[in-house]
Amino acid sequence: MTGLMNRRLFLNGVLGCSVAASPLVTPVTLASAPWDARLVVIILRGAMDGLDVVQPYGDPDLAGLRRTLTTGPENGALDLDGFYALHPGFSTLKPLWDAGEVAFAHAVSTPYRDQRSHFDGQDLLEAGTGTDVPRAARTDGWLNRLLQDLPGVDAQTTYAIGVDDLLIARGAQEVSRWSPDARLRLSEQAQKLLELVYHDDPLFRDAAVEAIDITQSLSEAPDLEPVETAMMEGMMAATRNGSASRVAEFAAQRLRQDTRIAAFSVNGWDTHAKQAGAMTRRLGGLADTISILREDLGAEVWGKTTVLAMTEFGRTARENGSEGTDHGTAGAMVMAGGAVRGGKVYGDWPGLSDSALYQGRDLMPMRDVRAYAGWVMRGLFGLETSRIERSVFPGLDLGPDPGVIL
Amino acid sequence: MAFFDPYLAVRRFGTGLAASAALPTDPRDVLADLDAPDALGAQFEVPSVGEYLALDAEVTRLRQAKRKTKDKAEIARIDEKMKAQKGKAAPLAQQAFRARVARGIAAPVGFRERLEWFWVDHFTVRSSGGIAGRAISTFWDGAIRPNIGGRFADLLRVVVQEPLMLGSLDQNRSAGPNSRFAKERGMGLNENYARELLELHTVGADGAYQQADVIELARVLAGLSVRKGVFEWQKGRAEPGEKRVLGKVYGSPKPVLEDVFAALEALAVHPDTARHLAWKLAVHFVSDQPDPGLITHMAARYRAADGGLSALYTSMLEHPAAWTLPGNVKWPFEYLVSGMKALSVPPERILAASHKDIRRGLMVPMRLMGQNYQRASGPDGWAEEDAAWITPQGIAGRIQWAMNAPDQMVDRLPDPRVFLETALGPEPPEAVRFAAFNAESQREGVGLVLASSAFQRR
Numbered sequence: 001m002t003g004l005m006n007r008r009l010f011l012n013g014v015l016g017c018s019v020a021a022s023p024l025v026t027p028v029t030l031a032s033a034p035w036d037a038r039l040v041v042i043i044l045r046g047a048m049d050g051l052d053v054v055q056p057y058g059d060p061d062l063a064g065l066r067r068t069l070t071t072g073p074e075n076g077a078l079d080l081d082g083f084y085a086l087h088p089g090f091s092t093l094k095p096l097w098d099a100g101e102v103a104f105a106h107a108v109s110t111p112y113r114d115q116r117s118h119f120d121g122q123d124l125l126e127a128g129t130g131t132d133v134p135r136a137a138r139t140d141g142w143l144n145r146l147l148q149d150l151p152g153v154d155a156q157t158t159y160a161i162g163v164d165d166l167l168i169a170r171g172a173q174e175v176s177r178w179s180p181d182a183r184l185r186l187s188e189q190a191q192k193l194l195e196l197v198y199h200d201d202p203l204f205r206d207a208a209v210e211a212i213d214i215t216q217s218l219s220e221a222p223d224l225e226p227v228e229t230a231m232m233e234g235m236m237a238a239t240r241n242g243s244a245s246r247v248a249e250f251a252a253q254r255l256r257q258d259t260r261i262a263a264f265s266v267n268g269w270d271t272h273a274k275q276a277g278a279m280t281r282r283l284g285g286l287a288d289t290i291s292i293l294r295e296d297l298g299a300e301v302w303g304k305t306t307v308l309a310m311t312e313f314g315r316t317a318r319e320n321g322s323e324g325t326d327h328g329t330a331g332a333m334v335m336a337g338g339a340v341r342g343g344k345v346y347g348d349w350p351g352l353s354d355s356a357l358y359q360g361r362d363l364m365p366m367r368d369v370r371a372y373a374g375w376v377m378r379g380l381f382g383l384e385t386s387r388i389e390r391s392v393f394p395g396l397d398l399g400p401d402p403g404v405i406l
Numbered sequence: 407m408a409f410f411d412p413y414l415a416v417r418r419f420g421t422g423l424a425a426s427a428a429l430p431t432d433p434r435d436v437l438a439d440l441d442a443p444d445a446l447g448a449q450f451e452v453p454s455v456g457e458y459l460a461l462d463a464e465v466t467r468l469r470q471a472k473r474k475t476k477d478k479a480e481i482a483r484i485d486e487k488m489k490a491q492k493g494k495a496a497p498l499a500q501q502a503f504r505a506r507v508a509r510g511i512a513a514p515v516g517f518r519e520r521l522e523w524f525w526v527d528h529f530t531v532r533s534s535g536g537i538a539g540r541a542i543s544t545f546w547d548g549a550i551r552p553n554i555g556g557r558f559a560d561l562l563r564v565v566v567q568e569p570l571m572l573g574s575l576d577q578n579r580s581a582g583p584n585s586r587f588a589k590e591r592g593m594g595l596n597e598n599y600a601r602e603l604l605e606l607h608t609v610g611a612d613g614a615y616q617q618a619d620v621i622e623l624a625r626v627l628a629g630l631s632v633r634k635g636v637f638e639w640q641k642g643r644a645e646p647g648e649k650r651v652l653g654k655v656y657g658s659p660k661p662v663l664e665d666v667f668a669a670l671e672a673l674a675v676h677p678d679t680a681r682h683l684a685w686k687l688a689v690h691f692v693s694d695q696p697d698p699g700l701i702t703h704m705a706a707r708y709r710a711a712d713g714g715l716s717a718l719y720t721s722m723l724e725h726p727a728a729w730t731l732p733g734n735v736k737w738p739f740e741y742l743v744s745g746m747k748a749l750s751v752p753p754e755r756i757l758a759a760s761h762k763d764i765r766r767g768l769m770v771p772m773r774l775m776g777q778n779y780q781r782a783s784g785p786d787g788w789a790e791e792d793a794a795w796i797t798p799q800g801i802a803g804r805i806q807w808a809m810n811a812p813d814q815m816v817d818r819l820p821d822p823r824v825f826l827e828t829a830l831g832p833e834p835p836e837a838v839r840f841a842a843f844n845a846e847s848q849r850e851g852v853g854l855v856l857a858s859s860a861f862q863r864r
Binding site for chain 2: 117134135136139163164165167170176177178179181184187189190193194196197199200201204207215
């Protein structure tokens with residue numbers, strides 16, 4: 001409503017022409033995406049240490065590998081199931097775990113091996129291909145391929161959020177982009193004059209109308225169902241400050257409307273030194289992001305939502321000499337949302353003995369992280385497995401359904 | 407020439423209008439920029455590749471020293487030194503950025519700057535690891551800038567010897583299938599650079615080449631390599647025997663670097679290359695859909711000049727179809743530079759600005775506008791289509807900058823009514839004039855001029 005009012009104000013302005021009379025104004029069509037479920041993909045750049053986030057303290061070899069990093073409930077982590085414990089930085093998510101809305105997949109990786117370069121690793125994670133596809137040919141991302149040729153999909157269906165270019169969303173299907181750091185604070189007069197200035201240049205005019213619409217809709221308070229259930233008792237309200245929470249707020253705001261898929265990235269996981277402090281901060285931020293999504297989406301939409309937070313690779317099992325960890329192979333994926341069968345750490349555990357480690361140094365990958373993402377999309381959107389194995393993740397063998405989606 | 411418009415000339419082919427600069431009177435004045443010695447290059451220096459290599463060498467030396475010792479205190483001392491050494495690379499990159507902005511602002515016309523910006527995009531490289539791997543500006547300044555007015559073949563020659571290019575397109579991972587490296591180290595051919603050299607750099611995606619030509623060219627290129635951050639022709643990688651690229655035969659039993667040059671020579675003057683370069687320049691400088699007659703004219707002149715780039719530029723400037731309106735949307739870097747030039751921001755002020763101010767005032771806004779400096783997403787560089795830039799987010803970034811940045815950059819904002827003609831020439835669009843005269847404040851008036859589509863287009 002407000003959007004249309006703004007548009008009208010913007011377009012009438014000093015010229016006094018009416019919207020209806022202007023042949024160049026096409027009203028925004030409301031997208032009817034082919035499904036109602038929501039998917040949020042968060043790319044954790046820098047390689048998150050899965051062994052620190054979800055600590056397999058039941059494995060007798062863990063404690064010997066880590067000196068300053070916490071290992072298990074005795075050192076402040078939160079017990080999950082007697083084998084795994086949650087990093088204390090994620091403590092605000094513990095009530096969500098208890099409520100069955102948070103899960104993890106452990107010992108997962110992309111097909112990327114051995115070079116351990118962030119750049120190449122992220123490239124492969126977002127492209128979603130195997131290593132057989134040369135880097136130069138990885139020009140589109142798996143979220144984009146998911147949408148290609150589906151009826152009812154338009155630019156609003158997917159939002160790539162933030163200033164970083166997201167390969168995962170790039171491709172032939174048009175997606176929307178917005179960074180909440182972009183703010184348009186214009187006086188009423190400036191807005192009217194800008195309308196006049198852009199009036200005869202449709203490219204500029206249409207983009208500006210939409211930009212103003214987005215920024216103004218952001219300032220509206222979301223009209224939420226009350227946050228309910230006794231199960232959430234003790235769950236702290238999300239901290240809201242900084243750019244990351246603006247991203248989450250914006251994502252939720254879009255997802256409550258026509259958007260079905262949102263993607264963004266969070267930097268800062270490359271913890272070569274003093275990991276303990278950095279991890280607490282990063283996980284706190286990620287927990288806030290998830291909490292904001294949950295609060296702002298409201299119970300109904302959150303119930304249809306899955307959040308996947310994935311990273312390019314894991315880190316070394318052994319702590320290094322500077323109280324951190326170095327680039328490794330397998331790691332963990334965070335899954336959250338009302339659509340998730342939570343309270344569970346998915347995946348087979350490879351063990352942490354010298355011989356169980358990949359190349360004697362990294363957590364052994366037990367499953368392709370794309371298989372989880374693929375089954376999530378199957379569960380959320382009802383995509384055919386053949387489509388997932390052929391075009392979304394070409395060449396992937398999905399394997400058995402882990403049953404992440406309720 | 408009836409179609410020549412001195413104001414449009416500087417906006418479209420230069421770095422934008424400014425209050426003080428003298429205007430060109432015909433296309434030759436625009437081109438004169440290229441024939442004269444590179445005064446701006448000398449005045450605003452970009453650090454040389456040697457400075458990066460020296461830092462790199464020192465880090466390597468420290469790393470070796472670290473391996474030799476077990477003494478904890480010594481290791482800590484070396485780590486400290488390495489950190490300090492690595493810390494010196496970022497200021498070099500910042501100096502380069504400042505210099506490139508300052509040149510754009512200080513240039514009276516700025517055709518040389520615009521051509522450099524065009525060609526560094528044509529030959530997009532990405533930053534790789536290490537100190538030398540981040541020295542993109544040295545490639546731009548040391549290899550491309552001095553060669554944009556000569557023959558295209560010579561430009562190609564310096565590019566194939568560029569470590570960053572060889573790294574970006576995996577050429578340093580390639581070895582001929584019958585080379586010594588293939589036999590002894592199990593290496594093989596990597597086609598990436600050969601493909602992009604054809605598809606992006608020379609004959610173009612529509613060019614008359616087949617997959618077989620890609621492989622054959624990859625066989626020619628095998629041998630191009632990098633050692634310690636410096637280009638090296640490595641015989642051990644080179645592929646012996648003849649190779650046939652686009653119908654021409656290169657090589658001998660003993661492959662040499664000259665075989666590569668011979669192939670580049672032929673590719674540079676290939677009719678498809680002529681068309682591709684003409685099209686790409688016209689798409690960049692003139693319009694997303696340039697007049698076919700302009701392309702034909704430019705390609706013919708380029709071929710007649712045996713691949714001379716100056717002829718290519720001249721043929722564009724002298725053709726009436728290069729002067730049609732509306733123009734293309736400026737890239738964000740270009741938009742910011744032209745904005746500052748119109749505002750008469752002193753180049754010295756850019757040079758003296760803190761890193762924080764540069765980040766806040768220029769780098770971050772550019773990212774919001776969609777151009778993460780030196781980080782184009784692929785080897786094809788930044789998009790040319792206007793619609794790729796004028797997205798809701800892109801335009802929000804531009805309007806936001808236009809409204810808020812000028813105030814931070816000059817001591818006194820200009821009178822919008824005067825600024826209007828400084829930025830757009832004596833005949834600005836009526837709507838922009840109205841906006842400049844009716845804004846509520848000087849800040850908004852200036853902002854509206856900079857945010858206008860007329861200013862954002864070349």
